[in-house]
Amino acid sequence: MMNFIDKFFMPFANKLGNNRHLLAIRDALVGMIAITIIGSLSVLLTNLGAVPGFGDYYQKFMISIFGTNWKTLGLDIWWGTLAFMTIFAVFGIANKLARSYGDDGFEAMFVSAASFFVLVPQVANVTLTPASGKALTGGAWGFVSWNYFNATALFTGIIVAIVATEIFVRLAKVKYLVIKLPDGVPPAVARSFAKLLPGMATIFIIGLFGLILRTFISDGAYLNDWINKVLVSPLTGAVDSMPFAILIVFLIHVFWIFGLHGPNILGGIYTPLLTKLGQDNVNMYAQGVNDLSKYHVLAGNFFDAFVFLGGSGATIGLLVAMFIAGRKRHKQLLALGTPPGIFQINEPILFGLPIVLNPIWFIPFILGPIIMTIVSYSAIHLGLVYPVVAVIPWVTPPIIGGLLATGGHISGAVLAAVNLAISIFIYLPFVIAQGRIEAKKEKSNTTTEPTDTLSL
Template sequence: MMNFIDKYIMPFANKLGNNRHLLAIRDALVGMIAITMIGSLAVLLNNLGSVPGIGKPYQNLMISIFGETWTTLGGDIWWGTLAFMTIFAVFGISHKLAKSYGDDGFEAMLVAAASFFVLIPQVGNVTITPEGGEAVTGGAWGFISWNYFSATALFTGIVVAIAATEIFIRLAKVKKLEINLPDGVPPAVARSFAKLLPGMATIFIIGLFGLILRKFISSGAYLNDWLNTVLVTPLTGAVDSLPFAILIVGLVHGFWMIGLHGPNILGGITTPLMTKLGQENLNLYAQGVKDLSEYNILSGAFLDAFVYLGGSGATLGLIAAMFIAGRKRNKQLLALGTPPGIFQINEPILFGLPIVLNPIWFIPFILGPILMTVTSYLSISLGLVHPVVADIPWVTPAIIGGLLATGGHISGAVLAAVNLAISFVVYLPFVIAQGKMDAKKIKAAENKTDTLNM
């Protein structure tokens, strides 16, 4: 088994985990955490008034302190953060990708941003109602829908950022396109002129591609609209499904069992997809949509709030089981692993027990999270639990994370508590079995010692 893993699985996992494009996507989205967190918090605070039980008193309190327009600040923060999420992603992904090639990334991210804007429609559909007249709807130049900047266009932004950066980096290496200025010119100016022609050529190529796409392929649709039609919508439907959730959770924990960081390896694939679904939920919540069927299920902080309780493998349940059935045997490990485990950091448990490369823990480490994923998905899809509508730090303690991720709904905390109980029940028999195995080993060692002494 280990030979098979070393020969076939490890090389593929390492290659996937070290792919420069996936790393650029992951690192850029993680680097935007301050933007997404404050935007999510603003949406959460603006919408706590709709939470049953605490909503009305909270709303009255905010009005008494800040007045009837108390949601203005939250709305402004949302507009400046989540509404322009794709733009930040384009800058970040291009910068990270260019730096992976040894470039400083500054010119690359500007060229990528310009390339993205080149592919956005210049005419928007607007409705104007003249005073005393009927509403008129039509195209108006210079009006751009914010949907082309928000998470709705995130996939397009990722594609354009990668494509524009790859073209720019390759053209920048062509010596004939480099403009060399005299030695007395400031370095910043000389560097900009050295990449002048590659930058211009990149934007021209992207613009020409967009024109050809509209003329001959997409029947006049711009890139984002065309991608949404042929790829993003079907893919999003597949992502927000129970089979996909089980697949992702199974792969993450399968990689961990052979010593590879599952979330990091798959983060370049899962992060943009779940982030897009999560931002769609945030937008619906910000707009006050009450129909829960319109929300995505496998979105945003779904896994952190309901599955990764204590970290990958839901090891907070394992810690609880060891307190019940193996406290004396694992006294030092519990002392080291419990405090970080409360905050979803479980490397002391993964490598101290150890779980990694230990076949005894293979079943509970994978089975527990899968059962929790199924429970969470079905609970939200059946309307028993409010969907995830807020972004939370991955270090948010269990149960509290479920409460905050669902916008303060107690159902989120209850689901997290139920999942924690599931994890405990799954791990407990294996903790007991491990204790019996350790006891047999100790007894065998003592018998061997006694025999030698005789």
């Protein structure tokens, strides 16, 4: 088995986990965590007034402090953060990807951003109603929908950032395109001119592609609209499904079983998908949409709030089970693993118990999160639990994370608590079984005395 893993599984996992494009996407989205959290928090605080039984008191309290326009600050923060998520992602991905090639990433950010804006429509159909006269409808230049900048265009932004950076980095290595200035020129100016032609060529190539796309392929549709039609919409429907959720959870924990960081390896694949769906939920929540059927179920911090309680494997349930059934034997491990486990950090348990490459823990470590995923998805899909409408840090403690992720709805905390109970129930028999195995070993070691022989 180990030979099979070393020969086939490990090379694939290492290659996937070290893919420069997936790493750039993951690192850029993680680097945006301050933007996404403050934007989500502003939406949450702005919409707490809609919570039944609490909203009236909350609104009166906020009005008494900030006045009748108390929502303005939250809406301004949302506009400056989540409404431009794709733009931030383009800058971040281009920078990280260019750096992976040894480039400083500075010029690559601007070239990629310019390439993205080249592919955004500049004309919109607007209706103007003069003070006196008939309403006029027609095309007007300079009206760009914010849907081309928020999470709706995230997939397009990722693709453009990767393609533009790849073209730019490769052209920058062609010596005939590099402009060399005299030694007396300031270094910053010299670097900018050295990459002048590669940057111009990259933007021209992307712009030409956009024109060809609209003329011959997409029937006049711009890149983002065309991608949403042929790729994002079908993919979104497949992502927001229970089978996809189960598949992601299963693969993450299988990787962990072999000592590989599952979320890091697969994060570049599923994080953009869930981020896009999560921001759709945040936007609908900010607009006051009350129809829960319109919200995505598998979105945003779904796993962090309801499944990865204490980290991958829901190991906070294992810690509680160890406290119940194996307190004396695991005293030091509990002291070491509980504080970080409360904040969703469980490497001390994964490698200290260990769970990694330990067949005793394979079943509960994988089965528990799968059951919790099924329960969570079903509860939200049936309307029993409010959907994820806020971005939370992945280190948010269990139950509290469920409460915050659902916009302060108690149903989120209840679901997280139920899942915690499920994880304890699943781990408990295995903790007891492990205790009996260790007790038999200790008894065997004490009853069997070694005999020494002396040969003369």
